[in-house]
Amino acid sequence: MIPAIRAAALHKRFGDLQALNDVSLDIQQGEFFGLLGPNGAGKTTLISILAGLTRADSGRAEIMGHDVRRDYRLARRALGVVPQELVYDPFFNVRETLRIQSGYFGLRHNDSWLEEVMHHLDLTRHADKGTQSLSGGMKRRLLVAQALVHKPPVIVLDEPTAGVDVDLRRSLWEFIARLNREGHTILLTTHYLEEAETLCKRIAMLKAGRVVALDETRNLLQHTNEHCVSLRLAEGGPPSSWAARMQTVGDGSWRVSFSDYAELESLLAALREGGVRVSEMQLQEPDLEDVFTDIMKRT
Amino acid sequence: MSGFPALFYKELLRFWKVVVQTVVAPVVTALLYLLIFSHVLEAHVEVYPGVSYTQFLVPGLVMMSMLQNAFSNSSSSLIQSKMTGNIVFVLLPPLSYLEFFLAYLGAAILRGLVVGLGVWAVTLWFAQWSLPHLGWLLAFALLACGILGALGIVAGIWAEKYDQLAAFQNFLILPLTFLSGVFYSIHSLPAFWQSVSHVNPVFYLIDGFRYAFVGHSDTDPWLGLLVATLCFVAISALTLVLLRSGYKLRH
Numbered sequence: 001m002i003p004a005i006r007a008a009a010l011h012k013r014f015g016d017l018q019a020l021n022d023v024s025l026d027i028q029q030g031e032f033f034g035l036l037g038p039n040g041a042g043k044t045t046l047i048s049i050l051a052g053l054t055r056a057d058s059g060r061a062e063i064m065g066h067d068v069r070r071d072y073r074l075a076r077r078a079l080g081v082v083p084q085e086l087v088y089d090p091f092f093n094v095r096e097t098l099r100i101q102s103g104y105f106g107l108r109h110n111d112s113w114l115e116e117v118m119h120h121l122d123l124t125r126h127a128d129k130g131t132q133s134l135s136g137g138m139k140r141r142l143l144v145a146q147a148l149v150h151k152p153p154v155i156v157l158d159e160p161t162a163g164v165d166v167d168l169r170r171s172l173w174e175f176i177a178r179l180n181r182e183g184h185t186i187l188l189t190t191h192y193l194e195e196a197e198t199l200c201k202r203i204a205m206l207k208a209g210r211v212v213a214l215d216e217t218r219n220l221l222q223h224t225n226e227h228c229v230s231l232r233l234a235e236g237g238p239p240s241s242w243a244a245r246m247q248t249v250g251d252g253s254w255r256v257s258f259s260d261y262a263e264l265e266s267l268l269a270a271l272r273e274g275g276v277r278v279s280e281m282q283l284q285e286p287d288l289e290d291v292f293t294d295i296m297k298r299t
Numbered sequence: 300m301s302g303f304p305a306l307f308y309k310e311l312l313r314f315w316k317v318v319v320q321t322v323v324a325p326v327v328t329a330l331l332y333l334l335i336f337s338h339v340l341e342a343h344v345e346v347y348p349g350v351s352y353t354q355f356l357v358p359g360l361v362m363m364s365m366l367q368n369a370f371s372n373s374s375s376s377l378i379q380s381k382m383t384g385n386i387v388f389v390l391l392p393p394l395s396y397l398e399f400f401l402a403y404l405g406a407a408i409l410r411g412l413v414v415g416l417g418v419w420a421v422t423l424w425f426a427q428w429s430l431p432h433l434g435w436l437l438a439f440a441l442l443a444c445g446i447l448g449a450l451g452i453v454a455g456i457w458a459e460k461y462d463q464l465a466a467f468q469n470f471l472i473l474p475l476t477f478l479s480g481v482f483y484s485i486h487s488l489p490a491f492w493q494s495v496s497h498v499n500p501v502f503y504l505i506d507g508f509r510y511a512f513v514g515h516s517d518t519d520p521w522l523g524l525l526v527a528t529l530c531f532v533a534i535s536a537l538t539l540v541l542l543r544s545g546y547k548l549r550h
Contacts, residue, residue, distance in 0.1 A: 014550075053390055054550050073393035081391055087384035091313045100312075103305020104392035146388065 002065040004029045004154045004185035005050060010059035012045055012209075019045040020056070021209040027187060027202075029064075029153070032180045034200030034217070035189045036292060041206040043189045044084060047158050050187075051081045063154055077105065080152035082143050084159045084189075088131040094118070094142055095127040098149055105150040117145045120175050137168045144172065148179075155179065156187045161195065173199065197221075197288040205295055212299040220291050228257050229264060231271075232280035239274040242267055253280075303398040306389060310406030314372055321410060325368055326417040329360045333422055336482060347484075347515040357422045358509040359481035362443060364418045366476050366501065369411030369444040370451040370468070373403045377455025378464050390549065396542035400452065400535075407448025408441065415440060428512055435520055436511035442527040443504040447472070449534040456547050475501045485517050500530045 005027040012020040020042045027033045037043050048054035049061050052068050052075070061068045066075040089097060098118070102110040118124045121141040126134060131142065140160065147155060157176065161169045177199065180186050190196055196203060196217075203220055205213040213220060232253045238246040246254045258264055271278060314321040337353040347355065380386035389399065430436065450472075458464040479501040485493050496502045497518075507523035510516035516523070542548070 048550075051391055052549065053387065055545060073395075076391060076393040079391075081387075083384075083387050085384045087387060089380075089385045089388065090383075091316050092309075096312070100305055100309045101388060101392070103308065104302040104389065104394060106300030106302050106393075108300065150392075 001029055003027060003062070004031065004064060005033075005187060006060070006062040006065075007046065007050070008060040008062075010046065010049060010061060011057045012042075012049065012054065013057055018209050020049070023059070023206070023209070023211055025204055025211060025214060027185060029185050030180070030183055031202060032177075032186045032200050033188065034196040034203040035187060035206065036193065036196060036203060037189075037206035038296065040208075042209040043206055044158060045209075046206070047081065047156055047187070047189065050156065051079060052076060077150060078153050080147035080150065080155045082147045082155070082157045082160050084162070086136060086139050086143070086163075088134070088139050088142065090130065090132040093128050093130050094123055094134070094145075097131055097142060098145055101146045102149040107150060110149065113151065114145075114149065117148050121145050122171065137164055140164055140168070141172070144175075153183070154185045154187070158189050159191065160188070161190060161192060169195075193288040193292055203288075205292065207296055207299055210299075213295050217288070221286065221288065226257055226259060226286055226290060226294075227261075227264075228255060228284040228286075229267075230255050230280075230282045230284065231278055233271075234277040234279035236274060236276040239270040239276065242270055301398060302392050302394045303402055306394060306398065306402035307405050310372070310376060310402055311409060313376060314406070314410050321368070321372070322414055322417055325364050325414050326421055329364045329418040330421050332360055333357065333425060337425065347513060350513045350515060351426070354426045354428075354513055355484075355509070356482065357419070357426050358512040359505050360422070361415050361418045362439070362505045362508045363476050363481045365411040365415035365440060365444050366447045366504070367472065368414040369407045370447040370454070370472055372410040373407040373448050373451030374455040374458070374464055374467070375451075376403065376406075377452065378458050378461060381455070381459075382461070386548070396539065400449075400539055400542055403452050404445065404448045404535075407451055408444040411444030411448065412440060415444075430512065431514055432511040432520075434511075435507060435524075438524060439504055439508040439511065439527065442524075442531050443501075443508070446500070446504070446527065446531045446534055449531070449538045452538050453534070453541065456541055459547070475499055479505050480517065481505060500526055503527055 003026040007023050007025050010020050010023040023042070023046060035043050035046070045054060049056050050063060050068060052072055055069070063075040064078040066078065068075045092100065095114070098114045102114060115124070118127055121144055123138070123141055123145060126138055131139065134142065144160065160172060164172070173195070176186060188196065188200060200217055202216050203213070204211055230249070230253060238254060242256070246256050249255055256267060333353070333356060336356055341352045345352065380389070454464055454467045458467060478496070479499050480496065485496040485502065488496065503518065503523035503526040506516045506518055507520045507527065510520045
């Protein structure tokens with residue numbers, strides 16, 4: 001099957017900054033794919049190249065098999081992009097904005113789909129409002145709606161939940177997950193790693209313009225075997241054999257990292273022998289944030 | 300289906316939504332120019348025999364308003380879209396550079412013509428016309444709006460700040476229009492400034508346009524038509540090259 005998105009040996013330099021350095025990845029049709037990385041890692045540059053907003057110095061980018069430069073009409077028809085910046089055109093209301101955007105794709109009688117998109121994004125009651133008067137969250141929904149006017153098979157969301165309240169985040173993800181179930185390919189960048197962990201089946205991590213990790217989310221989560229336990233001690237301090245490994249986090253609480261559950265057993269035994277009473281214990285499994293931090297540190 | 304009609308419609312709707320600022324205001328400005336200059340000079344100046352100063356002035360004012368507003372339409376639309384970031388809405392869809400050019404140009408021409416028509420309509424109180432050369436009138440009006448509309452696209456793409464666009468407008472467009480014989484015939488100038496006027500393309504636009512109204516001109520209208528056509532072709536070609544290369548739009 002043709003990949004929904006193909007980046008092959010992409011390079012891009014802005015002055016002294018090597019924004020992308022030999023980036024290659026394929027995203028298959030129907031995938032929910034996460035693109036993670038710290039600020040300045042090259043995520044937005046990669047998305048901009050896929051969308052035709054930026055031109056790569058070398059390498060190839062394709063959307064549904066269409067080269068983004070040579071077959072730009074077909075490539076852009078297959079792609080919907082929700083930009084990171086909260087942009088809007090203050091001259092128009094919500095419905096006009098969507099009709100005009102739809103018209104740019106050559107779609108004239110598209111109102112029933114536009115009404116459906118507005119309904120799902122809870123924009124219907126704001127349809128006749130000027131875009132300038134919309135709240136930040138509503139502007140974000142409008143951007144999502146604009147990206148969907150032409151029912152693109154591939155949808156790119158660049159930090160779609162930045163500065164968005166919990167309710168909107170939840171409803172937005174429900175809608176995006178539904179689109180994914182219906183067969184749309186989703187490429188997501190986000191700083192909320194728990195979102196990526198829950199939603200994305202596969203993840204690529206970028207650092208300084210390079211792909212430093214590319215794997216299924218569950219494999220990445222096994223990448224680190226660092227577990228962590230938080231303990232609140234009701235009486236006494238840490239046993240001397242463990243004192244060096246226990247970090248105080250204040251209020252009588254301590255954190256200990258370990259890689260093998262046998263170590264946890266011996267810690268608890270040492271506490272028992274020392275007569276230390278544990279009033280609270282919480283075990284923390286590694287999450288994507290730990291994996292991300294670990295990979296960024298090591299590469 | 301092409302995305303051109305939607306972009307063209309969007310550009311028209313954009314200026315029509317602020318019609319007071321984009322059409323009514325320039326008509327009022329032109330009317331004020333007419334009231335002041337014709338009141339002061341009507342009794343003292345006769346540029347062509349049998350043509351009153353008001354009759355001489357009106358075509359110049361109509362043309363000046365068309366030029367400034369055609370330029371303003373495309374340049375301000377682009378700079379606003381760039382500054383606010385909503386330019387991505389037209390860069391993400393499958394619009395070709397030619398569709399982009401024609402939509403911005405078409406809307407600029409239409410705004411220029413609407414303003415020109417408005418100025419002409421209010422000046423009917425002061426001067427009546429038989430309009431002996433309607434063909435020349437249309438040709439020069441279209442070419443003038445086309446040249447300045449295309450120049451507006453270039454300026455809108457090039458400028459990165461409102462300040463730069465204002466410099467383009469104040470140090471290029473305004474002197475070119477004011478020093479082109481809107482208010483006077485270049486024959487009243489010293490020989491040196493007459494020669495300078497002949498390299499100003501706006502002079503030919505105003506001179507040819509005025510010929511359509513009063514049947515008199517400082518140069519042959521065919522020469523004016525040639526200069527205007529060449530200017531339009533050259534600026535359009537430059538604009539298309541810039542758009543095709545993605546200059547300052549697709550980095």
